Amino acid sequence: MPHRRCLIAALALLAAPAVVAHAAEPMGLADEKPLEVKGKVVDLLCELTGDCPQGCGQGRRQLGILTADGRLVAAAKGAVFFAGAVPDLLPLCGREVHADGLLVENPAMTLYLVQYLKPSPEAGFVPADAFLAAWKAQNGEAEEWWRADPTVKAVIGQTGVLGVPGLKPE
Protein backbone atom coordinates (compact mmCIF):
# COMPACT_ATOMS: atom_id res chain seq x y z
CA MET A 1 0.00 0.00 0.00
CA PRO A 2 1.33 3.42 -0.98
CA HIS A 3 1.39 4.97 2.49
CA ARG A 4 3.34 2.08 3.91
CA ARG A 5 5.80 2.11 1.01
CA CYS A 6 6.40 5.85 1.39
CA LEU A 7 6.98 5.59 5.10
CA ILE A 8 9.32 2.67 4.79
CA ALA A 9 11.22 4.51 2.05
CA ALA A 10 11.57 7.54 4.32
CA LEU A 11 12.64 5.45 7.26
CA ALA A 12 15.03 3.49 5.06
CA LEU A 13 17.11 6.61 4.70
CA LEU A 14 18.51 5.52 8.00
CA ALA A 15 19.80 2.26 6.58
CA ALA A 16 23.51 2.41 5.88
CA PRO A 17 26.71 0.45 5.50
CA ALA A 18 28.48 -0.68 8.62
CA VAL A 19 31.06 2.08 8.74
CA VAL A 20 30.94 5.46 7.02
CA ALA A 21 32.98 8.65 7.07
CA HIS A 22 30.18 11.13 7.49
CA ALA A 23 26.58 10.36 7.25
CA ALA A 24 23.73 12.37 8.68
CA GLU A 25 20.78 11.72 6.40
CA PRO A 26 18.19 14.48 6.06
CA MET A 27 14.64 13.15 6.30
CA GLY A 28 12.75 16.23 5.24
CA LEU A 29 11.31 16.79 8.70
CA ALA A 30 10.20 20.23 9.74
CA ASP A 31 12.78 21.87 12.01
CA GLU A 32 15.47 19.26 11.33
CA LYS A 33 19.18 20.07 11.19
CA PRO A 34 21.86 17.52 10.36
CA LEU A 35 24.27 17.88 13.22
CA GLU A 36 27.26 16.20 14.75
CA VAL A 37 27.34 16.32 18.53
CA LYS A 38 30.33 15.64 20.74
CA GLY A 39 30.02 15.25 24.45
CA LYS A 40 29.62 12.98 27.42
CA VAL A 41 26.89 10.36 27.57
CA VAL A 42 24.69 11.04 30.59
CA ASP A 43 21.55 9.75 32.25
CA LEU A 44 19.03 12.58 31.77
CA LEU A 45 17.37 12.15 35.15
CA CYS A 46 20.76 12.00 36.86
CA GLU A 47 21.89 15.15 35.11
CA LEU A 48 18.74 17.01 36.10
CA THR A 49 18.22 15.83 39.66
CA GLY A 50 21.36 14.12 40.95
CA ASP A 51 19.55 10.76 41.17
CA CYS A 52 22.32 8.70 39.62
CA PRO A 53 22.21 4.90 39.62
CA GLN A 54 25.26 3.02 38.43
CA GLY A 55 25.87 2.67 34.74
CA CYS A 56 23.39 5.35 33.64
CA GLY A 57 20.57 3.11 34.84
CA GLN A 58 21.80 0.11 32.85
CA GLY A 59 19.34 0.62 30.04
CA ARG A 60 16.37 1.69 32.12
CA ARG A 61 17.01 5.44 31.87
CA GLN A 62 16.76 7.84 28.94
CA LEU A 63 20.17 9.14 27.91
CA GLY A 64 21.53 12.35 26.49
CA ILE A 65 24.75 13.98 25.40
CA LEU A 66 26.22 16.72 27.57
CA THR A 67 28.45 18.96 25.48
CA ALA A 68 31.57 20.68 26.75
CA ASP A 69 29.71 24.00 26.94
CA GLY A 70 26.97 22.53 29.10
CA ARG A 71 24.22 21.84 26.56
CA LEU A 72 22.09 18.81 27.35
CA VAL A 73 20.92 17.09 24.16
CA ALA A 74 18.11 14.56 24.60
CA ALA A 75 18.90 11.54 22.41
CA ALA A 76 15.36 10.36 21.82
CA LYS A 77 15.69 8.20 18.73
CA GLY A 78 18.15 5.76 17.21
CA ALA A 79 18.43 4.39 13.68
CA VAL A 80 16.12 1.40 14.15
CA PHE A 81 12.46 1.83 13.23
CA PHE A 82 10.36 2.73 16.27
CA ALA A 83 13.29 2.43 18.68
CA GLY A 84 15.41 4.69 20.84
CA ALA A 85 19.13 5.28 21.13
CA VAL A 86 19.75 3.99 24.63
CA PRO A 87 21.31 0.67 23.52
CA ASP A 88 23.76 2.62 21.34
CA LEU A 89 24.80 5.15 23.97
CA LEU A 90 24.73 2.97 27.07
CA PRO A 91 28.15 1.35 26.49
CA LEU A 92 29.58 4.89 26.48
CA CYS A 93 27.96 5.98 29.75
CA GLY A 94 30.11 8.68 31.33
CA ARG A 95 32.46 8.73 28.35
CA GLU A 96 32.84 10.94 25.32
CA VAL A 97 30.79 10.19 22.25
CA HIS A 98 30.79 11.64 18.77
CA ALA A 99 27.32 11.31 17.27
CA ASP A 100 25.91 12.25 13.90
CA GLY A 101 22.24 12.69 13.20
CA LEU A 102 19.36 15.12 13.07
CA LEU A 103 18.48 17.73 15.65
CA VAL A 104 14.76 18.49 15.48
CA GLU A 105 14.18 21.94 16.92
CA ASN A 106 10.43 21.94 17.22
CA PRO A 107 9.57 25.07 19.23
CA ALA A 108 7.66 22.79 21.60
CA MET A 109 10.56 20.38 22.19
CA THR A 110 14.08 19.79 20.88
CA LEU A 111 15.06 16.17 20.23
CA TYR A 112 18.05 14.47 18.67
CA LEU A 113 17.93 11.49 16.32
CA VAL A 114 21.20 9.58 16.57
CA GLN A 115 21.85 8.06 13.16
CA TYR A 116 25.53 7.22 13.59
CA LEU A 117 28.14 7.36 16.28
CA LYS A 118 31.80 6.70 16.83
CA PRO A 119 32.22 4.07 19.52
CA SER A 120 35.73 5.40 20.15
CA PRO A 121 37.62 8.52 19.00
CA GLU A 122 39.69 6.46 16.58
CA ALA A 123 36.77 4.56 15.08
CA GLY A 124 34.64 5.46 12.09
CA PHE A 125 30.95 6.18 12.31
CA VAL A 126 28.71 3.13 12.70
CA PRO A 127 24.91 3.08 12.50
CA ALA A 128 23.05 3.56 15.76
CA ASP A 129 21.21 0.29 15.42
CA ALA A 130 22.15 -1.54 18.62
CA PHE A 131 18.50 -1.91 19.61
CA LEU A 132 17.85 -4.43 16.87
CA ALA A 133 20.78 -6.67 17.74
CA ALA A 134 19.75 -6.63 21.39
CA TRP A 135 16.13 -7.36 20.49
CA LYS A 136 17.09 -10.27 18.24
CA ALA A 137 19.37 -11.73 20.88
CA GLN A 138 16.41 -11.81 23.24
CA ASN A 139 13.57 -12.63 20.87
CA GLY A 140 15.03 -14.19 17.74
CA GLU A 141 14.67 -13.16 14.12
CA ALA A 142 11.63 -11.23 12.94
CA GLU A 143 10.85 -9.23 9.83
CA GLU A 144 9.28 -6.45 11.90
CA TRP A 145 10.40 -6.41 15.50
CA TRP A 146 7.59 -4.04 16.44
CA ARG A 147 4.89 -6.52 15.51
CA ALA A 148 6.71 -9.56 16.89
CA ASP A 149 7.59 -8.09 20.27
CA PRO A 150 5.87 -10.01 23.09
CA THR A 151 5.16 -6.89 25.15
CA VAL A 152 3.59 -5.15 22.17
CA LYS A 153 1.48 -8.21 21.47
CA ALA A 154 0.31 -8.35 25.07
CA VAL A 155 -0.65 -4.67 25.22
CA ILE A 156 -2.35 -4.58 21.82
CA GLY A 157 -4.01 -7.89 22.65
CA GLN A 158 -5.62 -6.29 25.66
CA THR A 159 -6.58 -2.91 24.25
CA GLY A 160 -6.83 -3.49 20.52
CA VAL A 161 -4.99 -1.46 17.91
CA LEU A 162 -7.02 1.63 18.73
CA GLY A 163 -6.30 1.46 22.44
CA VAL A 164 -9.94 1.28 23.46
CA PRO A 165 -11.19 -2.20 24.36
CA GLY A 166 -14.08 -3.16 22.13
CA LEU A 167 -13.45 -0.40 19.61
CA LYS A 168 -12.42 -1.74 16.21
CA PRO A 169 -11.24 -0.09 13.00
CA GLU A 170 -14.04 0.56 10.54
Place this chain on the structure above:
Amino acid sequence: MRSFPVASGLGLTAALTLLGAAGPAAATERVQVTGELVDSWCAVSGIMFAYGTAHHQCAVWCAVGGIPVSLKADDGRFYMVLKIEGDAVNVANPKLVTIQGHRVTVDGELHARDGVNYLLVDQVATDEGIVNLTHAEYGIVPFGE
Protein backbone atom coordinates in the same frame (compact mmCIF):
# COMPACT_ATOMS: atom_id res chain seq x y z
CA MET B 1 10.19 27.75 25.90
CA ARG B 2 13.90 28.29 25.48
CA SER B 3 15.70 27.38 22.34
CA PHE B 4 19.37 27.63 21.53
CA PRO B 5 21.35 28.32 18.41
CA VAL B 6 23.09 25.39 16.85
CA ALA B 7 25.34 24.99 13.87
CA SER B 8 24.09 22.97 10.94
CA GLY B 9 26.30 20.09 9.92
CA LEU B 10 25.24 20.38 6.28
CA GLY B 11 28.26 20.50 4.03
CA LEU B 12 30.73 20.29 6.84
CA THR B 13 33.18 17.50 7.24
CA ALA B 14 34.65 18.56 10.52
CA ALA B 15 32.80 17.53 13.60
CA LEU B 16 30.90 20.29 15.33
CA THR B 17 29.98 20.83 18.87
CA LEU B 18 26.89 22.78 19.74
CA LEU B 19 27.55 26.47 19.74
CA GLY B 20 26.35 29.22 22.02
CA ALA B 21 26.64 30.18 25.62
CA ALA B 22 26.94 27.57 28.32
CA GLY B 23 23.67 25.81 29.01
CA PRO B 24 21.74 27.05 32.00
CA ALA B 25 20.97 24.83 34.93
CA ALA B 26 17.49 23.36 34.75
CA ALA B 27 14.75 25.59 36.11
CA THR B 28 12.50 23.63 38.48
CA GLU B 29 8.89 24.21 39.42
CA ARG B 30 5.80 22.34 40.58
CA VAL B 31 3.19 21.91 37.87
CA GLN B 32 -0.11 20.26 37.08
CA VAL B 33 -0.48 19.35 33.42
CA THR B 34 -3.43 17.99 31.46
CA GLY B 35 -3.08 16.47 28.03
CA GLU B 36 -2.42 13.36 25.96
CA LEU B 37 0.46 10.94 26.46
CA VAL B 38 2.24 10.59 23.12
CA ASP B 39 5.28 9.14 21.46
CA SER B 40 7.83 11.93 21.62
CA TRP B 41 9.53 11.25 18.31
CA CYS B 42 6.50 10.87 16.07
CA ALA B 43 4.75 13.85 17.64
CA VAL B 44 7.68 16.25 17.84
CA SER B 45 9.26 15.38 14.50
CA GLY B 46 5.95 15.43 12.66
CA ILE B 47 6.99 12.36 10.68
CA MET B 48 3.41 11.12 10.87
CA PHE B 49 0.07 11.89 12.53
CA ALA B 50 0.76 10.93 16.11
CA TYR B 51 -2.34 11.33 18.23
CA GLY B 52 -5.30 9.40 19.55
CA THR B 53 -6.70 6.08 18.44
CA ALA B 54 -5.17 6.36 14.97
CA HIS B 55 -1.66 6.27 16.39
CA HIS B 56 -2.14 4.16 19.50
CA GLN B 57 -0.50 1.05 18.10
CA CYS B 58 2.56 2.97 16.92
CA ALA B 59 2.78 4.79 20.24
CA VAL B 60 2.99 1.41 21.96
CA TRP B 61 5.67 0.24 19.51
CA CYS B 62 7.75 3.32 20.20
CA ALA B 63 7.36 3.20 23.97
CA VAL B 64 8.38 -0.48 23.99
CA GLY B 65 11.25 0.46 21.68
CA GLY B 66 12.54 2.85 24.30
CA ILE B 67 11.61 6.19 22.78
CA PRO B 68 10.64 8.68 25.48
CA VAL B 69 6.97 9.18 26.26
CA SER B 70 5.79 12.78 26.47
CA LEU B 71 2.69 14.52 27.64
CA LYS B 72 1.32 16.94 25.08
CA ALA B 73 -0.52 19.53 27.10
CA ASP B 74 -3.70 21.22 25.99
CA ASP B 75 -1.70 24.40 25.35
CA GLY B 76 0.54 22.55 22.87
CA ARG B 77 3.60 22.24 25.06
CA PHE B 78 5.42 18.90 25.31
CA TYR B 79 6.70 17.42 28.56
CA MET B 80 9.04 14.42 28.43
CA VAL B 81 8.15 12.05 31.25
CA LEU B 82 11.24 10.89 33.13
CA LYS B 83 9.54 9.60 36.26
CA ILE B 84 6.08 8.17 36.85
CA GLU B 85 4.60 7.93 40.34
CA GLY B 86 7.97 7.39 42.00
CA ASP B 87 9.30 5.00 39.37
CA ALA B 88 12.49 6.33 37.78
CA VAL B 89 12.51 3.73 35.00
CA ASN B 90 11.80 5.76 31.89
CA VAL B 91 12.76 3.36 29.11
CA ALA B 92 9.86 1.07 28.16
CA ASN B 93 8.26 1.55 31.56
CA PRO B 94 5.24 -0.81 31.62
CA LYS B 95 3.06 1.85 33.26
CA LEU B 96 3.81 4.34 30.50
CA VAL B 97 3.44 1.72 27.77
CA THR B 98 -0.03 0.78 28.93
CA ILE B 99 -1.36 4.33 29.22
CA GLN B 100 0.00 5.59 25.90
CA GLY B 101 -2.53 7.85 24.24
CA HIS B 102 -4.54 8.38 27.42
CA ARG B 103 -5.77 11.80 28.41
CA VAL B 104 -4.41 12.43 31.90
CA THR B 105 -3.92 15.12 34.46
CA VAL B 106 -0.66 14.77 36.36
CA ASP B 107 1.08 16.54 39.19
CA GLY B 108 4.83 16.73 39.13
CA GLU B 109 8.11 18.54 39.02
CA LEU B 110 9.19 20.34 35.88
CA HIS B 111 12.81 20.75 34.85
CA ALA B 112 13.21 22.92 31.75
CA ARG B 113 16.54 22.78 29.99
CA ASP B 114 17.88 23.38 26.50
CA GLY B 115 14.59 23.18 24.67
CA VAL B 116 13.05 20.31 26.61
CA ASN B 117 10.50 20.28 29.42
CA TYR B 118 11.33 17.25 31.54
CA LEU B 119 8.51 16.13 33.83
CA LEU B 120 8.84 14.02 36.97
CA VAL B 121 5.30 12.82 37.63
CA ASP B 122 4.42 12.33 41.29
CA GLN B 123 0.81 11.43 40.71
CA VAL B 124 -1.55 10.69 37.87
CA ALA B 125 -4.52 12.60 39.26
CA THR B 126 -6.97 11.55 36.56
CA ASP B 127 -6.84 9.08 33.68
CA GLU B 128 -9.67 9.32 31.17
CA GLY B 129 -8.25 6.66 28.87
CA ILE B 130 -8.04 7.33 25.16
CA VAL B 131 -10.63 9.95 24.29
CA ASN B 132 -9.05 11.34 21.13
CA LEU B 133 -10.90 9.24 18.54
CA THR B 134 -8.88 10.04 15.45
CA HIS B 135 -9.04 6.74 13.54
CA ALA B 136 -12.18 7.58 11.61
CA GLU B 137 -10.37 10.50 10.00
CA TYR B 138 -6.81 9.18 9.80
CA GLY B 139 -7.15 5.40 9.77
CA ILE B 140 -4.34 3.56 11.54
CA VAL B 141 -1.03 5.38 11.34
CA PRO B 142 1.40 4.20 10.08
CA PHE B 143 0.77 1.50 7.51
CA GLY B 144 -3.02 1.54 7.81
CA GLU B 145 -3.15 -1.73 9.69
